[in-house]
Each structure stands twice: as C-alpha cells, then as structure tokens.
Amino acid sequence: WSRRCFLANDMRVQLSARMPSLLFFALLFVAFFPPAQGLEIVVEPVPAAHVLPGCTFRGVVSATTKNATLYNDLSVAWISRASLPYEFNLTCTGTSFQYDPALPFQACQGSLHYEFQPKPSQVGRTYRAEIFWVARNGSQWNVTSVYFPISVSVVRPNISFQSVEQTSFLFNIGCTSSFKVYANLTNSVGQLGGCGQYPIQISPIAAGSYPPSPTGLPVGFPSPEDNRIIIGQAQVTALQPGSTDLSLHAVQFDWTPAWSQEMAAPYRICFQASAGGSQAVQCYSAIVQKCSYCAEEGDTIQKLAIALDTDWLHLYTLNPVIKNPDYLPKGQLxxxxxxxxxxxxDTLFGLYSRFLITEKQFLIVNPDLKPTQELVVGQQLCIIPPVCGVQCSHGLDCTPVKL
Incomplete structure (x- = not known):
C-alpha cells in the first residue's frame, strides 16, 4: 500500500512539472487549427419598402458564405415560397433555374433580381416575398439555410398644389394675362424611389361642385351652365418647371377676355391634379376689370366711342396718356x-337720370346686369357720363345744357 501511494504521489509530481508545457502546446494547436464553426449564409437584408403605384421597386441580392473551408463542393441557391401578384418578378441573374427533387420548388444558383411596379388598385396592400437561401454540398442539400424576406407596401400618392401668395388675378378685356399652377408629390424621399419623373396630370375642371364665390353668382371653368364661360379664349398648357424636383409639375393658364365678359363678380377657375388614383383641387379667382379695355390692331378713340354709344371726347378726356386719338398701339390700356x-x-333708372346716360350705354359696359335687376349696396358699376352738352357740379350732379 505504501508503495502504491508513493507511485501515485510521484506521478502527480511529474504531471505538475509537465503542466506548463502541455498547456503551451494546447494553446499553440488552437491558434493554428481553430475548431470548426458552422457554415453561415450571409445576405444583405432588403429594408421594408414603400412604393407608389406606377413606380418601380427593384434590386439585386446575392449570397456569400462564411466558414466554408470544410466543404469540398459547396454551392448556394435561393428558392421562393411566395404568393405574389404577377407584377412582382423574381428572376435569376445567374445559372438558369435547376430542378432538384430534394427541393420543394425550383432553385436558382445565381443572384436574385426582384422588381415590382404596382398599380393604383393595389394601394394599401403589402406584399411579402418569402425567400430561402440554401447551401448544397455535392448532392446534399440543406447543409444550412437562411430566411430572407422582401416586403413592400403600396402607398397612395400625396398630391399638393404649391402654396402661392396670390390666388386672385386681374384681367382686362382684349389683353392676354396668365398665371402658373404648380403641383407636386409630398411623399417622403424613400417612397419616391424608382419613380423618376412621376406623372401628375393638371387640368381645369368644372367649379360647380366647389364652394361658390362670395357674391353667390354662378362661377366656374369650364362650366356649361355658366353663361360667363371662357370657352375659346382660355388655354391651359403644360410647362417644364426647370426644377431639380422631378415630382414638380406645372401648367400655365392664358386668357384673353372678350367684350361682355367683364364682371363685378370673379370667375372661379379650378384645377385638379391627379396621379396614381389620388386627386387634389385648387381654385383661383379671375376678375375682369370693368371700365378698361386693351386696344386691338386698328383701334381708334372714335371707333371705341361708336361701339360704346358715347362721344369720342369723353374717352379722349379720360385717357391723358393717349396723344393721338387716331392711333392706339396694340395692347394700349x-x-x-x-x-x-x-x-x-340707388336704382338703375335713378342712375340713368343722375348721370345722364341711356340704358343702352349702361348695359354695354355692365353686361353682368339685366335692365330690371335690383342693385346691391357695394356693387361696382361702370359709368360713362357725357362730357359734352352737360354741366356737372362736383362731378356728380349733372344737367343737360344746350350747345
């Protein structure tokens, strides 16, 4: 017994003496020959996306492997278990699809290309492509796999008209005036990816279904029930805004009012911007100034006086900037x-008597009024009082005199 104890103690001593050298060799082995780690498939994730109808959501992904040194014949492929609309394309950019009995679906040994261009009817829906990347070592599939989803939601375009300081514009008979209307998308930059120059349609619409003007008179463009419609003279043309904002669109409204279109109440001109099933409406007002006219080619003071059933001297007196009554430059106000x-x-007949004008003279320059119409306090009227054969006091009370 004493001998066995001695031998055991001797072995402990020897092992204790050798322990530092064994530990050294163990650490050295681990350093040069690290333990085998599991095979890992690495794919860069695709963030969940939001896309507008008509825009294209696309990309290409491929897989790499880590810790693949222990595998002699390693290949990686992807398979799809997605139920997607036909617009959502998953295609292989490498080797053609290869069928393997060990896989539930076809496998692609190449990069994955995805592309989706939704329609307006798909707004509000989210589509999710269920992708699995799998590794094969020789004939052995499913050495390892990784789940790889692609999620995309179809969002509604947010259309907005650009805010402007001026929404009311002044026009004159015979003069062409214009203003511009701008609309763009206010969706986030991420949602506009793949949209390019997103198509926004801006067009004039009938204003009958929108709030009436403060005067309560019928308004609209182009509204068939409105006898003040601007058909024939108004034009709406698309513009190139010249902006770096590809979602910005614009149109220009041009109008040359004709005789009888001057009104105390404003015209309401409404535009609708539409894109991808969404709409926005913006209305403007156009006031055709009474008592003013832009001369056309060949106009003279005498010609205008005849049209207005008045005396040429009246017009000449009202326009001191006009030097030659026999020549009016085109566009002269x-x-x-x-x-x-x-x-x-006030009444119409009272005004006729007060200013010594006839009903015909009055209605020519006030086409928005009827002979029997009652006047409204604050209403603006155009008056052409005579300057010959009358004597006026303080410019208001006039009496005829014999010449």
Whole structure:
C-alpha cells in the first residue's frame, strides 16, 4: 500500500512539472487549427419598402458564405415560397433555374433580381416575398439555410398644389394675362424611389361642385351652365418647371377676355391634379376689370366711342396718356369710364337720370346686369357720363345744357 501511494504521489509530481508545457502546446494547436464553426449564409437584408403605384421597386441580392473551408463542393441557391401578384418578378441573374427533387420548388444558383411596379388598385396592400437561401454540398442539400424576406407596401400618392401668395388675378378685356399652377408629390424621399419623373396630370375642371364665390353668382371653368364661360379664349398648357424636383409639375393658364365678359363678380377657375388614383383641387379667382379695355390692331378713340354709344371726347378726356386719338398701339390700356359703388337707395333708372346716360350705354359696359335687376349696396358699376352738352357740379350732379 505504501508503495502504491508513493507511485501515485510521484506521478502527480511529474504531471505538475509537465503542466506548463502541455498547456503551451494546447494553446499553440488552437491558434493554428481553430475548431470548426458552422457554415453561415450571409445576405444583405432588403429594408421594408414603400412604393407608389406606377413606380418601380427593384434590386439585386446575392449570397456569400462564411466558414466554408470544410466543404469540398459547396454551392448556394435561393428558392421562393411566395404568393405574389404577377407584377412582382423574381428572376435569376445567374445559372438558369435547376430542378432538384430534394427541393420543394425550383432553385436558382445565381443572384436574385426582384422588381415590382404596382398599380393604383393595389394601394394599401403589402406584399411579402418569402425567400430561402440554401447551401448544397455535392448532392446534399440543406447543409444550412437562411430566411430572407422582401416586403413592400403600396402607398397612395400625396398630391399638393404649391402654396402661392396670390390666388386672385386681374384681367382686362382684349389683353392676354396668365398665371402658373404648380403641383407636386409630398411623399417622403424613400417612397419616391424608382419613380423618376412621376406623372401628375393638371387640368381645369368644372367649379360647380366647389364652394361658390362670395357674391353667390354662378362661377366656374369650364362650366356649361355658366353663361360667363371662357370657352375659346382660355388655354391651359403644360410647362417644364426647370426644377431639380422631378415630382414638380406645372401648367400655365392664358386668357384673353372678350367684350361682355367683364364682371363685378370673379370667375372661379379650378384645377385638379391627379396621379396614381389620388386627386387634389385648387381654385383661383379671375376678375375682369370693368371700365378698361386693351386696344386691338386698328383701334381708334372714335371707333371705341361708336361701339360704346358715347362721344369720342369723353374717352379722349379720360385717357391723358393717349396723344393721338387716331392711333392706339396694340395692347394700349384704355379707360372707358369711372367706377361707381352702389349706395343705399340707388336704382338703375335713378342712375340713368343722375348721370345722364341711356340704358343702352349702361348695359354695354355692365353686361353682368339685366335692365330690371335690383342693385346691391357695394356693387361696382361702370359709368360713362357725357362730357359734352352737360354741366356737372362736383362731378356728380349733372344737367343737360344746350350747345
């Protein structure tokens, strides 16, 4: 017994003496020959996306492997278990699809190309492609696999008209005036990816279904029930805004008002911007100034006086900037009369008598009124009082005199 104890103690001593050298060799072996780690498939994830109808969501992904040194014949492929609309394309950019009995679906030994261009009817839906990347070592599939989803939601375009300081515009008979209307998408930059120059359609619409003007008079463009419609003179043309914002679109509204289109109440001109099933409406007002006119080629003071059933001297007196009554440059703004604001108790026949004008003269420059119409306090009227054969006091009360 004593001998066995001695031998055991001797072995402990020997092992203790050898321990530092064994530990050294163990660490050295691990350093040069690390333990085998599991095979890993690495694929860069595709963030969940939001895309507008008509825009294209696309990309290419491929897989790499880590810790593949222990495998002699390693290949990686992807398979899809997705139920997607036909617009969602998953295609192989490498080797053609190869069928393997060990796999539930066809496998692609190449990069994965995905592309999706949704339609307006798919707004609000989310589509998810269920992709699995699998590794094969020789004939052995499913050495390892990794789940790889591609998720995309179809969002509605947010259309907005650009805010402008001026929404009311002044026009004159015979002069072409214009203003521009801008609309763009206010979706986030991420949602506009793949959209390019997103198509926004801006067009004039009938204003009948939108709030009426403050005067309560019928308004609209182009509204068939409105006898003040601007058919024939108004044009709406698309513009190239010249902006780096590809979602910005614009149109220009041009209009040359004709005789009888001057009104105390404004015209309402409404535009609709539409894209991808979404719409936005913006309305503007156009006021055709009374008592003013832009001369056409060949106009003279005498010619205008005959059209207005008045005396040429009246027009010549109202327009001191006009030096030659026998020549009016094209586009020359001519004052036709004075603006009078209706007061309490005023009537049409009372105004005829007060300013010594005829009903015909009055209705020519006030086409928005009817002979029997009642006047409204604050309403603006164009008055062409005579300057010959009358004597006026303070420019208001006039009496005829014999010449």
């Amino acid at each position: 001519v004052n036709l009369g004075v603006i009078y604001q209706v007061k309490e108790g």
